[in-house]
Amino acid sequence: MTETLTPTHRPVRQLLAASVGNAVEWYDWYAYTFLATYIADQIFPKGSGSSLVPLLSTFAVFAVGFFMRPVGGLVMGAVADRHGRRAALTLTILLMGGSSLLVGVTPTYAAAGVFGPLVLVLARLLQGLSVGGEFAASTTFLVESARPGRRGLFSSFQYVSTTAGQLIASGVSAALVAALSGGQMAGWGWRVPFVLGALLSLVGFWIRQGAVETRSAGRQEVRPGLFDALRRHPRASLLICGITAGGTLAYYTWTSYLPTYAELNADVAKDDALWAGTIALAFFALLQPVAGMLSDRWGRRPLLLFFGVGFAVLSVPLLHALDGSFLMLLLVQSGGLVLLSGFTSISAAVNAEVFPARVRAAGIGFPYSLTVALFGGTAPYVGTLFKQIGNAGLFPWYVAALCLVSSVVYLRLPETAWGELER
Template sequence: MQPPSIKEQQLSEPRAGSVATHASEADPSAVSSRKVVVAAVIGNLLEFFDFTVYSFFALTIGKLFFPSSDPITSSLLAFAVFAVGFVMRPLGGIVIGRYADRKGRRAALTLTIGLMALGAGMIGAAPTYAQIGLAAPALIVFARLVQGFAQGGEFGAATAMLLETGSDRSRGFRASWQLASQGGAALLGSGMAALLTNLLTEPQLHAWGWRVPFLMGMLIAPVGIYLRRHIVEEPPKADAGGVRNWRALDVRNWFLVVFAIMGMTVATYLLMYYLPTYCIQYLKLPARLSMLVGVGAALVSLVMCPLYGAWSDRMGRRKPLIVTGRVLLLVLIYPAFWMMTHFPALPAVMAMMLALMLCYTMGSGPAYALMPENFPKAIRAGFMSSAYAVSVSLFGGTAQLVAAWLIRVSGNVMAPAWYMIAAVLVSLAAVSWLRETGGRPLD
């Protein structure tokens, strides 16, 4: 019997950045990691786009599907339906995350993409209240439930696949695209909303313009086909996700990840989604200028997260960048909000936003590798999906509401800064308790 050839040895031990030319089901390690990154990121971007674009057209949806003599009531009902999606995230995280561990990442990603496309199509094609009565808002609610369920499970499966496919030396870079794609989704959503608002008249926007982003979201379906045909992965083991894997250490890490994400998700929803509203309501900036703040924050996230992720790979450690970024963010939050409230002009606001986002992405990009690396493969997708879904539902989905409530009860426009400081402090403590995983083989 002859020893394996050099070529066979190279295929069994892929180098960083290598691109397979003869990938097959029998040799999943030979698949191009770049194809997996592109496929996972595009799907993740489109899923977050569908989930967040609702917020940009919530006022229009409120008028068409939740009519009321009081416009505020209509908008509140529309935002309540937006929150319904967050309620379903933990359930989706548990169910689809476990499915990903048992049946594979590719199967779970294809399922979530299909469900998100279904929800987007239902919203985009839904008849209004004037056409079918109470069935119209019921249809919107059901679509949001479907989207929330899918989004809850997508995170863990996509992050696990990004982490596991490719060289160990570029895990941080690949995993950081999970957060970068969220920034891309926010950028795409805000850009689409701004484009339609400027190109269409108000009657056109209400008649059909608001449907365009949701119908575009159905482009997820071809991405699902791409994932099925081009992603090759190692089949899960027979006992993957079994009860014996729920060890005390993994449960401890699950709670640590919940609180590690807390500061990240509060900062995300306040800096990317709430800050434009804050600029309009309290800094009295024009709406067209305030929208630029959200666009700028999303752009920084899209660009900087992969750079920080790659930096953590070069260092061979995750926690130095994560801790440094979060400490700097803690130091800058209060001065930044003080500057914005005392010098309420676009240049000052944009400068402060840029400083905060640079620190935020430093403390968050590498964390998307550190957190899943703390779980073994057999339970990685399920634990990450459920931890992320619980944290985002409890802290991210409520961040804007809590910030607005704190300002109202305290009468202090600096209240959001204090809330963000508290959340980042808790998050920093949780990260410090997680095991350093940079430079180590993946479990």
Template sequence: MSQANTSIPRDKSRKAIYAACIGNLMEWYDFGVYAYLAAIIAKKFFPSTDPTVGLLAAFAAYGVGFLARPLGGILIGRMGDTHGRKVALVLTIFMMSVGTIGIGLLPTYESIGVWAAVLLTLLRIIQGIAAGGEWGTSTAFVIEWASPGRRGFAGSFQQVSTAGGSLLGSATAAVLTSILTAEQMLQWGWRVPFILGALLLAVGLYIRRNVEESPSYEAAKHKVAEDSAVAGWRLGARAFGFTIFWTVAYYMLLAWMPTFTQRFAGLSPSQALWANTVGLISIVVAIPFWGALSDRVGRRPVLLVGTLLIAASIYPMLSLMMAKGGMSVVVPCQIALGAMLAMYSGAGPAAISEIFPTHQRSTWMSAGYTLAAAVFGGFAPFMATWLISTTGSPLSPTYLYLIPAAVISALVILRLKETAGAELR
């Protein structure tokens, strides 16, 4: 039976979508700020005479958070299907804030030795579990509250908030590196973005506790008890393939890009973060446009064009950054790449949600998405750094990692049914 939602009051729909997205923004600020301070974290928790070794260790700890995401996706996603989206979303924001504030208060290697790295990794695992439950549950919540014919546009704001969280993290790190000296950042400035997670916890919990459950979930929740916990694994596999390129592109073009532009495009740490921030702004601005377009022309055309554009342009753009260098070249390239990535991020939330019936959506969308993010996305900065170190080519991550990911996801998209305009199942 379809889960029609033509009777949803517009004011309730807006309030619910706002609650999901503001909490999502706050969580992805918490989760993502680590990447923008990776070089400092490497020095504080993984000291080494070889900067590359320390950076690899820091990015490995970053990736461990992603390995925990499938666990969170399955456990918290299942909670979202059995006990409601709202309960799961309150839990995720609490766990993410605990992990983030903990990192901000954590003693460094200088104080407690190797235990600093161990505790940092444990806190990243807590963050990873929270992030795993957050993405799929908040996406399901937004799509289920959206009006028919506008799910692409409404769902795009889930990605606006995800990119917005990264933007907030990048901007915070950029401001701090601009106003503080390198010594101040190394001594205490790096802690500030993490401790700010306390403010996000209070705001996020208040907003999410004061919102209603989605009407589609209320109509379908009786089906969960009748359904096997593993009944949706085939659909979850589609979500996995769909997400591979999405997550590789996102974390290479955003989390890893400040490292690339510092090492190979001649930017200072502050310039690299500001360039990345401008690129994130372009994503945030463009995502709703592409989401709305997917409601009119379909999900598949928008997704395929975005995939092919990035695959075709990534190598020449990074080559240009290396050859010319400087903000005048890097910033336009990051804006262009951001606008292309926004095509996938605009149509993606609605497209991946529409793969599933409501009673399986939170569990299996979370499982498929987070497993792909763990295997391919979370370790994208690590893989990029390792590939460059192994091959000696700064461009090797493009043709050995990102472009193959684009091919895989494009093949999955071609096999998906067009779902724009169809009612939720």
């Protein structure tokens, strides 16, 4: 019989089970972004008219993976609602490990022709399915594990672990770039992080076997249908879309795409861009628990407005401030991440507080992942496309506009920090 959470269980055990697995999941996902330029050279043929064609193709595959996330959020969320959060968390990390290994062994275009890009697309589709399910399950698991008055703090570990995975991916990528020659990196070095990710997934799987179930085993209700959350809670579903839209675009711009944006638009050296990103992400991870605790004391809405209004006003001047130097990139990225912590630290708590326990995982997973796919997953592609058509300066305005839209939603959002969470 599955063990169910009680007040006697230590919270550190729950945080570790969720965080370690989540970090591994996101390490695998982000390694692709940091190594995009190497993958582009090896897997996609160069276009005759533009050297940006391979990079655009690589980011298009990145976006395709994102469009599997709503499916993962819906299906794995339903697994979490029907069979428990731990069952879904175990399944997602095994799926991520397999897909990471598949990226690592993808044949090059020179060796296998179009078969290479097809294998890469398949791997990214599986990764998208896994990551979409991971957010749905781990969000509910973390927030349901929290004691009263600590949901914001526990919520922050969603992005502590996500950022830790991203940080490891960035650090490993930067270390490989520094240690290997250009030929070695292009030939086989870019594959190393993905093989390592597959091995780390096994570690995450083992740790998650010790997780304690948070879904009440005493509930004898009929198991929810796949689309019950959407049919019975349409307003809550739309609310999550509005909450997430600006946050996900800002998040993927500042944490994933900014190094590439700086290379393309400010002539920042590739190794400088990777190291600046690594340092800024370490700082970002430290901000999460602080912001989460502030939300438990002051409420969710003030932090969301701090993020939304801040990005609406400062996105354009921050991105225009990039001048090719390592220091300026570090300052721009760190400044944006301070603002972004107002969203990331409490995203899990806000989402979980919107839905009842019966459909919480699937209810969060589908609208959240769909919004991330539409605005977060396409951020690198849109930014690179603006550059190719000669209007790179429009991208910062795009970020600012969407954050302004989300700010309007935050203004009308009911405060949920101090209410009871249905379990």
